[in-house]
Amino acid sequence: MATDWLSEPEQHSWRNFIMTVHDLMAALEIDLAPHGLTMGDYEVLVWLSEAEANRMRMCDLAGALQLSPSGLTRRLDGMVKNGWVERASCESDRRVMWAHLTPAGLTKMKTVAPDHVASVRRHVLDPLGPDGVVQLGEIFGRIGHHLHDAQPA
Amino acid sequence: MATDWLSEPEQHSWRNFIMTVHDLMAALEIDLAPHGLTMGDYEVLVWLSEAEANRMRMCDLAGALQLSPSGLTRRLDGMVKNGWVERASCESDRRVMWAHLTPAGLTKMKTVAPDHVASVRRHVLDPLGPDGVVQLGEIFGRIGHHLHDAQPA
């Protein structure tokens, strides 16, 4: 075999991680689909609903969503079309576009969030239990810190 | 705040997980890019190199890679173009296409794998340590089992 440079337990953990993340994300998307939005759309609603005045600058939102500028432009296009978000020019810096959550968007958020939270709970948090959730946080905290230390972005 | 239906620790763990997975996959892709292939390509090499006679039926490979049939067709197109994989008709069932690893593909695999393994080790395994790797395996084992029990695919 050509890939035995990982020990058997390491390989098992790693491959299982890769494949399960794929399945998990797919399951979350499926649960969200009946509401007419994707995980990506939902993340936009989350960030804007928590933001000051329910609005963020495009570039800040792109950073929060780990999305390229062009990616965010297109994603917002869809959400504007659905009436959940409005674009608004910024008075003090006319380069800036505000992504502003509409009342309809906030309503959508409040409608969808309980279902999505339940979905996360069902697929992830419940199977893990309290201790498992803590371990999950520690594990990805460590990986994340390591990533950002090495590549300070 | 509109998303406090998760406790603070739960929310922290979950969001950190989502964002770190994104960053981690990006880091692995970046490390692989100098070799001229993506994680998706690499997975093809792994599966074929471990398969009987270095070949798999398209449908089996698609399942292994968690890819739709059309997705696999296009991914293989690229790998055939690079000379790493050949398509071969099956004698006993002429519907079937074999995806067959070429000698060049096997060489590529052996060249790239050490770098990729080192990348995984550096970004994931080393920061976690042996105990962390075990926890990673347990956590996603539990999530995976739960997913497949609920939706037997």
Place this chain on the structure above:
DNA sequence: GGCGATTGCTTGCGGGTGCAACAAACCATA
């Protein structure tokens, strides 16, 4: 043997994303 159902793969189409190029606005410095 023959015919409908199933399986395996490919193709057309649409959606989502990143990169590079671009335009507009801002800033810093002379």
Place this chain on the structure above:
DNA sequence: TATGGTTTGTTGCACCCGCAAGCAATCGCC
């Protein structure tokens, strides 16, 4: 004030992917 560099957002292009349709081959059942 004027100019070069920086920041912000959008657009063109290419890539990757899934779904649905289509085609060929096989299987199952009469």
